[in-house]
Amino acid sequence: MSFITRGFTGRRRDQDDRLPPGQTLVHDFPVLSAGPTPQVSTDEWEFTIRSAAGERRWSWDEFRQLEIEDIDVDIHCVTHWSKLGTRWSGVSIDTLLADVDTEDEYAMAHSYGGYTTNVPLEDLRDGKAWVAFEFEGEPLDPEHGGPARLLVPHLYFWKSAKWIRGLELLPDDEPGFWEQNGYHLHGDPWKEERYW
Amino acid sequence: MSEVTARVLPRTAWHAAEVVEVRRETPTAARIVLDVAGWPGNLPGQHLDVRLTAPDGYTATRSYSIASSGDGSQVVLAVARVPDGEVSPFLIDELRAGDRLEVHGPLGAYFVWHAPVDGGSGRPVQLIAGGSGVVPLFAIAQAHIDAADATPFRLLYSVRTPDDVFFAEELEAAAKGPVPFVADYVYTRRAPAGADEPVGRITRERVAAATFGPESEPLVYVCGATGFVEQVATWLVDLGHDPRAIRTERYGGT
Numbered sequence: 539m540s541f542i543t544r545g546f547t548g549r550r551r552d553q554d555d556r557l558p559p560g561q562t563l564v565h566d567f568p569v570l571s572a573g574p575t576p577q578v579s580t581d582e583w584e585f586t587i588r589s590a591a592g593e594r595r596w597s598w599d600e601f602r603q604l605e606i607e608d609i610d611v612d613i614h615c616v617t618h619w620s621k622l623g624t625r626w627s628g629v630s631i632d633t634l635l636a637d638v639d640t641e642d643e644y645a646m647a648h649s650y651g652g653y654t655t656n657v658p659l660e661d662l663r664d665g666k667a668w669v670a671f672e673f674e675g676e677p678l679d680p681e682h683g684g685p686a687r688l689l690v691p692h693l694y695f696w697k698s699a700k701w702i703r704g705l706e707l708l709p710d711d712e713p714g715f716w717e718q719n720g721y722h723l724h725g726d727p728w729k730e731e732r733y734w
Numbered sequence: 735m736s737e738v739t740a741r742v743l744p745r746t747a748w749h750a751a752e753v754v755e756v757r758r759e760t761p762t763a764a765r766i767v768l769d770v771a772g773w774p775g776n777l778p779g780q781h782l783d784v785r786l787t788a789p790d791g792y793t794a795t796r797s798y799s800i801a802s803s804g805d806g807s808q809v810v811l812a813v814a815r816v817p818d819g820e821v822s823p824f825l826i827d828e829l830r831a832g833d834r835l836e837v838h839g840p841l842g843a844y845f846v847w848h849a850p851v852d853g854g855s856g857r858p859v860q861l862i863a864g865g866s867g868v869v870p871l872f873a874i875a876q877a878h879i880d881a882a883d884a885t886p887f888r889l890l891y892s893v894r895t896p897d898d899v900f901f902a903e904e905l906e907a908a909a910k911g912p913v914p915f916v917a918d919y920v921y922t923r924r925a926p927a928g929a930d931e932p933v934g935r936i937t938r939e940r941v942a943a944a945t946f947g948p949e950s951e952p953l954v955y956v957c958g959a960t961g962f963v964e965q966v967a968t969w970l971v972d973l974g975h976d977p978r979a980i981r982t983e984r985y986g987g988t
Binding site for chain 1: 750783785786788789791792793794795796797820824828829833834835836838841842843844845960964967970971977978980981984
């Protein structure tokens with residue numbers, strides 16, 4: 539139903555085929571969050587994968603001994619900004635799921651501070667998602683999700699849960715915190731799955 | 735989070751909006767009144783997306799907080815100029831009554847306030863605004879004034895100068911009116927003559943002195959630029975507020 543707004547010509551004209559529809563390039567790093575930033579020290583930090591079959595748990599030191607990957611990706615926020623070519627380091631979800639035997643098809647990401655977001659397991663497997671703890675070569679700031687955040691760059695960035703503390707594997711898709719508050723269950727930026 | 739409960743939300747969709755009025759809000763911001771056909775109404779604190787389309791099909795979309803709430807098709811925005819921005823200078827300088835644009839919303843279900851149903855007293859509400867971050871907080875304050883409920887309300891508003899205060903007349907009327915509402919201002923560049931507090935950035939001491947303390951268990955809404963929100967929310971947690979009672983919204987650089 540789009541129509542022209544009188545007098546608007548636009549002047550930024552971000553022409554880049556890496557930019558999904560409705561997105562604008564930014565060079566800083568805007569933040570989306572719903573409450574105060576949790577302060578989590580690496581001494582108390584742990585990461586857990588929980589399923590009906592049991593639980594896998596890593597301390598910060600154990601987690602840092604896993605295979606580390608360098609990731610160079612574009613990120614897209616539902617609030618219409620995108621940032622191209624961001625560099626991260628983290629552990630692939632494939633590595634974390636290697637010893638987890640499950641038939642579940644969905645995951646709920648749980649964060650320090652109480653936030654949750656739901657992601658299908660197929661969006662987390664096969665080199666598509668990480669638990670990241672460095673951004674541009676530096677430890678991840680608490681403001682940007684440190685000590686560690688989920689990184690699922692092919693989905694809108696709220697799915698890349700800040701202050702991640704674990705994944706809960708589930709047989710069914712259930713809305714997390716952001717999704718209960720209006721954001722889309724899946725969140726593919728190329729399909730503009732912003733809101734429900 | 736534990737406080738999240740399922741609610742029936744107004745349905746989100748794209749709508750055609752006609753500009754009713756554009757007027758100067760401050761030297762660097764405009765108030766824009768829209769008439770939105772089919773608008774389902776919105777809760778105080780929600781936002782919407784504005785989409786502008788150029789003759790060649792190029793579009794630009796930005797999110798703006800809504801300064802109004804309730805039923806009806808009229809929606810009020812207050813847009814601050816982003817220097818070198820693509821959309822805000824157009825909205826402030828070019829847009830005029832009768833123009834049409836598209837809006838998508840209402841959006842967001844967490845940074846909202848629900849007035850007590852019977853005009854009684856709900857949990858105290860503390861609003862803390864930095865600059866144009868006052869917009870969704872004004873919507874919440876105005877909803878409270880309109881509901882005339884007994885909920886204790888306070889606003890702490892950090893702003894450059896008295897000329898930069900958004901909704902200055904409405905806030906002054908609210909503070910003088912019969913509904914409980916107290917407003918305090920932190921002037922960062924220039925204060926009005928006779929102001930009690932020194933000019934300068936907001937401090938932890940000022941936040942502690944001019945807001946409801948944790949013992950009254952207020953629901954706290956903080957909105958502004960990222961650095962402002964990050965700092966204020968950290969102080970609130972240090973002062974003993976329950977992190978789950980602090981709701982934040984941040985404005986990015988675009």
